[in-house]
Amino acid sequence: MYKMYGILLLLTFGSIIVPHHGMNISASESMVTTFINEISEWVASGVMSQKFTNIIGDLAIPTEMQRIDWTKLNGSKASGFCTICKSITKTIINLRRTGTPIKIIQQTVIKLCTRLNLQTEAVCRGVVNLNTPVIVYIIDNDITINEYDVCGLLFQDQMCVSSPLRYEWSININARRPKIINKQPSKKNLKILQITDIHYDPLYEPGGNAGCNEPTCCRRGQNQTGGNTLQAGYWGDFNNCDVPWHSVVDALDHMKEQHKDINLIYFTGDVIDHGVWETSREGNTKSLVKNFNKMKDIFGNTPIYPIVGNHEPNPVNLFAPSDIKDDQLSTRWLYQLLADLWINYGWLPESTRETILRGGFYTLSPQKGFRIIAINNNVCYVYNWWLIYKPNDPDGQLQWLEDTLLKAEKDNESVHILGHIPSGDSTCQHTWSREYRRIINRFSHIITAQFNGHTHNDEFNVFYDLFDKTKLINVAWNGGSITPYAYLNPNYKIYIVDNNTYVVEDIETWMYNLTNANETPEKRPLWFNSYSFKKEYNLSDLSSGSLNKMVVDMAKDSPILEVYYKNFFKHAAPELEKECDKSCLLSYVCRIVTTSSGNMNDCEYFQIINSLK
Structure with missing residues (x-):
């Protein structure tokens, strides 16, 4: 975010x-x-x-x-x-x-x-x-x-x-025809929990100032202004505030209690709060250890596959190239910390250490025929100043991704990719985003799903073939956020995934109404299953054909566009009270189909569809 x-x-x-x-x-x-x-x-x-x-x-x-x-x-x-x-x-x-x-x-x-x-x-x-x-x-x-x-x-x-x-740069992508891999659906499913964007604030103060004039409010020491009537809620607050520890624990406890049959957990980044002007290496370390220890304590032996968010380094957003050895400037302290934690918990094998230390990315195979690739795409963030210094495929990560996918194709593996920032986000550097999309285009047949965070919104992105704008080839799901920052209800997601093809068959979005929760601070928030993706959008399945029809219908101003808009903001009143006319609503369709930050062709194509309806 x-x-x-x-x-x-x-x-x-x-x-x-x-x-x-x-x-x-x-x-x-x-x-x-x-x-x-x-x-x-x-x-x-x-x-x-x-x-x-x-x-x-x-x-x-x-x-x-x-x-x-x-x-x-x-x-x-x-x-x-x-x-x-x-x-x-x-x-x-x-x-x-x-x-x-x-x-x-x-x-x-x-x-x-x-x-x-x-x-x-x-x-x-x-x-x-x-x-x-x-x-x-x-x-x-x-x-x-x-x-x-x-x-x-x-x-x-x-x-x-x-x-x-x-x-301006490019990577080498294997030019041979994709190897077709035929896998039959199984009668068994995996249940995958996605947690993202916790943004735990150790300075959060219930009853504190929620109307401050700083980037993040509700923090101790912000009450000097006096006379402000916006008081921070007990469980969190809409007004540019993150969450206190008891809200983090409640969310994790609820996930464990409600979903006892979780098979895998994806954590897609951002533990650290938005107090970017007063972070420290020591403070970030303390928060990271505290949160990951709590996840291990609550979920026990359930495997967790985590990635790094853009808020984890200090200063925020800065991921130094691996050849920067000066300890004051290097990001190695963070990579070393995360590698030690994640491997020592038993979440990751020792074989992942080398690439984590190189650039915060890794790959593993939890079971035969299935591969997880966790990337650190925060390096593409335009606020990562190191891009100015070394912009060309930082730490060779995209070439590594292509090489890893090529081997996965050879080994008949289905792949899930975890990345913090959606590839089409306007703040992802154009060349990096373009090259990533080229990789997806080549290996979309084995990438059965992508999982992102960062935006805090309940949304998804669809990838169309670079040479055929009518052909939807891949999808990236966004997990939303635990933090309400800003003007959003907290949420997490459950994915129902086929145990053989590793295709996402349905998604449950769980959340609670922050306003209601803060009215009864003595009670735990009332988490509820907001919706099933298939039922909410009247889909028979989540296949490329079904999702394409859904997006095309939205571009033609179908009523489901308004439904999507409300879900996008997780039914948070402060956002839904704002006016959003037809043009405004259609901008969310453009957001869905934009998967390369410097390429608006897909958006223009869907604007044409709308004009011809």
Whole structure:
């Protein structure tokens, strides 16, 4: 999940200025030059000129815009962001390369962040200080990096600049015809539990401030504001809050008590909370150990297959290449921790350690004919600054994925892929996303399901053949979230899977009404089976043909689109109270069919279907 805090991280590399209110300010080249000169003069003299003060006054944003995903703006608004991103980034790179002390650069960004009302001073200071070591390393160790590389990554959907060549690469994909594997359905099923996006907040304070002006609320120490009537609920809160420990334990206990016949558990990432400005390696370690220990304690010998989420490293989102050996910068501490925990619990075999330590990914075969591939696709996240430094297939993971699938095909194995971020998410770097989709296209016949998290929504994505837009070839299911962040009810999912083909036959979505739960804090939340996927959408099965018909009907404005929309937000009142007209509803169909972040062809195809109905 990214929203505002992902954008806030742009501060550390430059995109810190946004046009005011209506955003009608013309970000011309002369304005950019003027702005760069004013910043430089301010840094040199310590004095803000009247012109600089006026610019800051014009560009300061209203508080209500702080949680908007600025990268998704378009038109003149997007153009303004892009131009300012380039000017600020160039300024910071110039300051560093001309010998300006790091502390001065940090203080400059923190002051601008605060004066522009991007966040409170504490949040600005925390994010900037956490990210500075990585940013400085990248600038110092690649003299070719410029503002076009940075802004071309961060604003890739807005065509901020022509796509920099450093982000263009490809992997080798076996060109032979797919080996057809015929497996007959079994009369037996597996029951797979998916848990995702817990976001446990050790600072959560029931009765605390749920209306704070920071990225995450309901935390101890946020009550100084006074007079706020939004109080954090006992079990969690809709208002940009994560969950307390007792909510995590209740959810896990309910899963165990309600589903005693679970065969496998997929945990698809994100244990750590959204307090991204005050994380630490020690704090993240403590939360990870606490949560995984509790899972082991509750589920006992039931095998759990976990993956890493984008919130697990410190700073958030940053996954260093394996050849970065500096302990302050490396992600090895996290990979070592997770490998030790997961292998020592007996969840994973020792053979997975090598690739976990290399990049947080692994593969195993729980039983003959079935393979699980767990990837760390957080490396594709545009807020992973290491992409600027080493963008080409980080740690060779996608080539490893292709090689692993090729061997699985040879061995007649059916495959489930676990990945945190949906491949079509707009914040997944375009080239990585494109190459991943090419892999899916080649091996879709053995990949019987994909499982994602990250978005917190109850949704799914369908993959169409790259050469035949009418042919649905694969599906990725999203597990939703335990956290209510933001404005969502907590949930988890149960998958009914054929024991021989490993095809998903049905899905149960379990959840509880957070508002009702908080009205009776002395009682456990009332979890209930919200719906069966087959029954909810009137499907005979979850085959490619059935899912294709469902999506096409949705594109033609079938009533099931409104049903899907309500389920997408897990029936949470704060979201469903918002108006969503026909055009708004159809955007969710585009979201379903977009599986490569830089390719809108599938979405355009379904828009045509709707226009011809």
